[in-house]
Amino acid sequence: MAARFNPLEADAHWQKVWEERGTFHASDSSARPRSYVLEMFPYPSGRIHMGHVRNYTMGDVLARYRRMKGFEVLHPMGWDAFGMPAENAAMEKKVHPGDWTWSNIDTMRAQLKRLGFALDWSREFATCDPAYYGHEQALFLDLFEAELVYRKQSEVNWDPVDMTVLANEQVIDGRGWRSGALVERRKLSQWFLKITDFAEELLDGLDTLDQWPDKVRLMQENWIGKSQGLRFRFDLESPIDGFAGFEVFTTRPDTIFGARFAALSPDHPIAAALAEHDPALAAFIAECKQGGTTAAELETAEKKGFDTGLRVRHPLDAAITLPLYVANFVLMDYGTGAIMGVPAHDQRDLDFARKYGLTVTRVVAPTPEEAAEPIGDEAYSGPGRLVNSEFLDGLSAEDAIREVIARAEGEGWGEGTIVWRLRDWGVSRQRYWGTPIPIIHCEACGAVPVPRDQLPVVLPEDISFDIPGNPLDRHPSWANVDCPKCGSPARRETDTLDTFVDSSWYFIRFASQPADAPFDRAQAERWLPVNQYIGGVEHAILHLLYARFWTRALRRIGRLDIEEPFKGLFTQGMVTHETYRAPDGRWLSPDEVERRDGKLVVAATGEPAETGRTEKMSKSKRNTVDPEPIVDQYGADAVRWFMLSDSPPERDLEWSEAGIQGSWRFVQRVWRLAIEEAERGPSSWLGTSGDNSGDDKPLTRKLHQTISAVGTNIESLAFNKAVANLYELATAVEKAPPSPARSEAVETMVRLVAPMAPHIAEQAWSALGKEGLVSDAQWPEADAALLVDDEVTIAIQVNGKLRDTLNAPKGASREDLEALALASDNVARSLGGKAPKKVIVVPDRLVNLVA
RNA sequence: GCCCCCGUGGCGGAAUUGGUAGACGCGCUCGACUCAAAAUCGAGUUCCGCAAGGAGUGCCGGUUCGACUCCGGCCGGGGGCACCA
Numbered sequence: 001m002a003a004r005f006n007p008l009e010a011d012a013h014w015q016k017v018w019e020e021r022g023t024f025h026a027s028d029s030s031a032r033p034r035s036y037v038l039e040m041f042p043y044p045s046g047r048i049h050m051g052h053v054r055n056y057t058m059g060d061v062l063a064r065y066r067r068m069k070g071f072e073v074l075h076p077m078g079w080d081a082f083g084m085p086a087e088n089a090a091m092e093k094k095v096h097p098g099d100w101t102w103s104n105i106d107t108m109r110a111q112l113k114r115l116g117f118a119l120d121w122s123r124e125f126a127t128c129d130p131a132y133y134g135h136e137q138a139l140f141l142d143l144f145e146a147e148l149v150y151r152k153q154s155e156v157n158w159d160p161v162d163m164t165v166l167a168n169e170q171v172i173d174g175r176g177w178r179s180g181a182l183v184e185r186r187k188l189s190q191w192f193l194k195i196t197d198f199a200e201e202l203l204d205g206l207d208t209l210d211q212w213p214d215k216v217r218l219m220q221e222n223w224i225g226k227s228q229g230l231r232f233r234f235d236l237e238s239p240i241d242g243f244a245g246f247e248v249f250t251t252r253p254d255t256i257f258g259a260r261f262a263a264l265s266p267d268h269p270i271a272a273a274l275a276e277h278d279p280a281l282a283a284f285i286a287e288c289k290q291g292g293t294t295a296a297e298l299e300t301a302e303k304k305g306f307d308t309g310l311r312v313r314h315p316l317d318a319a320i321t322l323p324l325y326v327a328n329f330v331l332m333d334y335g336t337g338a339i340m341g342v343p344a345h346d347q348r349d350l351d352f353a354r355k356y357g358l359t360v361t362r363v364v365a366p367t368p369e370e371a372a373e374p375i376g377d378e379a380y381s382g383p384g385r386l387v388n389s390e391f392l393d394g395l396s397a398e399d400a401i402r403e404v405i406a407r408a409e410g411e412g413w414g415e416g417t418i419v420w421r422l423r424d425w426g427v428s429r430q431r432y433w434g435t436p437i438p439i440i441h442c443e444a445c446g447a448v449p450v451p452r453d454q455l456p457v458v459l460p461e462d463i464s465f466d467i468p469g470n471p472l473d474r475h476p477s478w479a480n481v482d483c484p485k486c487g488s489p490a491r492r493e494t495d496t497l498d499t500f501v502d503s504s505w506y507f508i509r510f511a512s513q514p515a516d517a518p519f520d521r522a523q524a525e526r527w528l529p530v531n532q533y534i535g536g537v538e539h540a541i542l543h544l545l546y547a548r549f550w551t552r553a554l555r556r557i558g559r560l561d562i563e564e565p566f567k568g569l570f571t572q573g574m575v576t577h578e579t580y581r582a583p584d585g586r587w588l589s590p591d592e593v594e595r596r597d598g599k600l601v602v603a604a605t606g607e608p609a610e611t612g613r614t615e616k617m618s619k620s621k622r623n624t625v626d627p628e629p630i631v632d633q634y635g636a637d638a639v640r641w642f643m644l645s646d647s648p649p650e651r652d653l654e655w656s657e658a659g660i661q662g663s664w665r666f667v668q669r670v671w672r673l674a675i676e677e678a679e680r681g682p683s684s685w686l687g688t689s690g691d692n693s694g695d696d697k698p699l700t701r702k703l704h705q706t707i708s709a710v711g712t713n714i715e716s717l718a719f720n721k722a723v724a725n726l727y728e729l730a731t732a733v734e735k736a737p738p739s740p741a742r743s744e745a746v747e748t749m750v751r752l753v754a755p756m757a758p759h760i761a762e763q764a765w766s767a768l769g770k771e772g773l774v775s776d777a778q779w780p781e782a783d784a785a786l787l788v789d790d791e792v793t794i795a796i797q798v799n800g801k802l803r804d805t806l807n808a809p810k811g812a813s814r815e816d817l818e819a820l821a822l823a824s825d826n827v828a829r830s831l832g833g834k835a836p837k838k839v840i841v842v843p844d845r846l847v848n849l850v851a
Numbered sequence: 852g853c854c855c856c857c858g859u860g861g862c863g864g865a866a867u868u869g870g871u872a873g874a875c876g877c878g879c880u881c882g883a884c885u886c887a888a889a890a891u892c893g894a895g896u897u898c899c900g901c902a903a904g905g906a907g908u909g910c911c912g913g914u915u916c917g918a919c920u921c922c923g924g925c926c927g928g929g930g931g932c933a934c935c936a
Contacts, residue, residue: 004890218855219931227935250936263936303934329934339936347852348934421935540931646863646876654863658877665890666876672891724865724875731875734892795871800917802871840916846870850916 005671007635014762015116023775024118030072036527037063037075040535044079044104048111050575053627057643059534060117064755065714068779074527076510077119079105081128082434082499090465097433116636116758123510127502134456135518137438141449146557148194158186163468164430192424195549199224199420211568216540223541225421227251230405232414234262234312237321241273249335249419254400257389258363261341262312263325267332281306288328303352304328315413335419350379363389364397427498430470434496442483442490451484503543504550533566570717573652577623579612587622625655637757638664644719667760669730674764677746696741702732703745704786710752748780795846796821798830814841821847
């Protein structure tokens with residue numbers, strides 16, 4: 001038998017065995033309890049990277065563990081296969097986006113298989129397959145019929161480089177999330193999904209997601225952005241251009257007597273109307289639109305306003321009128337696009353008032369003494385009681401809010417309302433490589449759904465990418481169809497769906513994939529919700545919010561009775577690596593540098609190289625490490641083990657050569673233990689001593705403590721701790737003399753290692769002469785009686801400082817422990833012969849003597 | 852600016868409800884085996900000190916018999932949102 005474990009042979013062998021036996025096929029009809037373990041499916045960019053390996057290894061450990069615990073586990077894999085990179089490749093390399101994508105999928109599937117993931121490959125699909133996106137089109141039409149889809153002319157974020165529209169979420173600091181180009185504003189007819197209809201339930205639902213990271217829930221909460229306040233009407237002193245007044249929204253109706261001006265967004269209809277006969281205002285509005293939208297520019301942007309010369313009436317006192325401005329800091333797409341300005345209690349309003357010489361009147365005072373205190377450079381937004389506010393004087397801010405809302409509603413000039421930050425989801429993309437929106441535009445009938453029997457609307461193959469923009473628009477015939485309603489010539493929608501739509505329901509399709517429907521409801525409901533979802537934090541808002549919305553939308557239209565798609569969520573950290581730079585500043589890849597005499601040099605030239613920060617592996621910094629050669633060298637198990645070791649899974653993991661070697665050593669250690677055990681034979685310990693009871697109580701205890709700890713740690717995804725537990729056990733076993741207890745420990749350890757390093761585990765299992773696969777074996781059961789030691793170490797403190805430790809039987813009485821502590825020489829010395837004033841005894845833990 | 856998270860040896864990190872800080876891994880040192888090396892095995896490794904002992908979980912203070920853990924105030928790092936009324 002080989003002294004060393006040879007992963008190249010063993011990996012391939014066991015992967016073949018699992019595949020042939022269908023070991024990881026999930027049965028839809030199983031009577032076992034179910035568990036759905038899912039990792040965010042990859043975009044087929046070309047090759048697997050370390051981030052994938054880490055993500056999928058974590059999910060795999062959980063899936064294998066749950067399987068051994070007796071669950072019927074669904075652990076599928078597929079491809080998020082639509083998207084821009086395929087079109088970029090098409091433009092650069094003159095290949096068809098589909099050919100490029102499918103070939104990437106083949107490469108990456110093979111790479112994933114080499115890592116030995118316990119995936120049910122029979123459920124694999126790619127979202128770019130008409131067999132998938134056709135059903136997505138059907139679901140889109142379901143939502144359309146339920147009026148959860150609408151089309152509107154809207155100002156959109158136009159990415160001039162990618163020549164496409166971006167969702168608000170895809171604009172970061174005013175730039176396109178992919179291209180980094182400055183985003184322009186354009187008006188286009190776009191399809192929207194009514195996610196705002198679900199704002200309240202998406203927010204409330206977060207409370208039920210107790211197995212999600214708080215961070216993610218908080219991010220979603222902020223994103224949804226619920227604000228309660230008052231929406232009310234300002235009447236113009238005298239109507240103009242047919243406008244009698246306009247509505248504003250405020251979260252601080254209590255401060256209404258502090259209002260010193262009103263302001264409209266530059267995009268407000270009244271502003272536009274006024275601008276038609278006021279060139280100065282028109283110029284001001286144009287100037288506002290010019291301003292950049294980057295974070296830096298916004299931060300330094302001055303508050304600017306244009307006095308319209310008009311005045312509005314205060315709703316609570318007709319004698320008061322306020323000047324009306326058009327102001328650059330008022331956003332059209334939040335609230336009503338108009339505000340009341342309360343300089344004393346809002347910083348922006350204060351800046352504005354100071355600039356334009358408006359009065360500032362305090363209406364909330366934290367204490368009565370401060371009622372007359374003038375406002376300086378800082379607006380006061382804290383709590384307090386009302387002053388200078390007529391009938392509100394003396395009320396707390398909270399009560400005043402209620403009072404003003406009540407009065408507004410009673411008198412009919414306003415109402416208490418909720419405003420959301422969340423906007424509807426614009427899903428139109430002017431791209432080829434996406435799901436065609438199944439709509440036909442007819443001059444007479446308007447937007448008509450494609451009849452169900454004509455689905456899927458399949459992308460044409462004969463397209464060209466010679467010029468930027470959407471090839472579907474330019475295709476000579478694809479868009480030309482007859483209207484399904486009236487039969488007259490009509491035109492297909494040439495926009496495709498945002499790829500986030502594809503990923504909003506793929507987890508349902510994994511659970512159930514009939515040919516003639518998106519999913520079978522009963523079957524999907526048996527698997528869903530996903531018990532554990534694992535992926536990167538970068539999807540904390542967009543993907544996860546959209547998927548939650550989609551699931552709730554399906555529920556509302558009666559297709560699937562699931563509220564939340566992902567019961568447990570885990571966001572794993574990134575894989576990082578040092579960066580290296582040559583003297584001329586260009587980035588160097590890890591294999592372009594080497595250490596000579598402790599100094600880092602450029603391998604080819606010998607010139608000194610500089611070590612940069614440790615950062616996420618990225619092509620631009622050239623600090624990536626391709627997993628495949630590593631698997632070639634060390635085998636799948638060592639790579640998997642390393643991905644799980646050391647760093648807590650939610651934190652970043654730094655790739656290092658030393659780390660992978662350490663993992664390799666452990667794999668070999670497991671093998672050595674198993675092979676020694678196998679060669680010695682099951683009865684080798686017989687006759688080695690006169691006493692053949694073969695007990696090794698300490699080892700057996702260690703074993704059972706490890707069984708318990710590894711299980712707990714895998715369940716809470718604390719893989720780094722599970723790894724540490726197994727190292728400890730391995731050391732304990734190595735040090736133990738042969739005995740039945742040791743044989744049992746080795747066999748059990750193989751099972752404990754199996755979810756994390758499955759190939760060596762199978763090989764060892766087979767070497768030990770075990771029946772069947774370790775993948776099919778039961779997870780060992782920890783004996784509760786063996787989890788606690790019958791002797792414990794007691795810490796002896798004097799004044800809280802450790803002075804001695806001593807052993808005592810578990811459960812020793814307080815009196816005994818105290819007596820033991822006082823008998824210690826160290827204690828006597830520390831006490832200096834005096835009796836302690838007070839003695840604190842924590843049974844089985846410590847004695848603290850207070851002098 | 853607002854919100855959130857995190858600061859522990861040379862490094863990654865452990866430490867149920869406050870109860871022996873530094874498990875486990877990496878690295879390093881010494882030793883065994885070897886002609887030698889690799890691999891493997893053994894011992895050691897928070898800091899100061901020969902030792903006894905002392906100090907120590909970003910900094911300052913507090914609560915407590917006892918604080919990495921709880922409270923207050925700073926400093927540093929990371930993330931999210933960002934003119935949201």
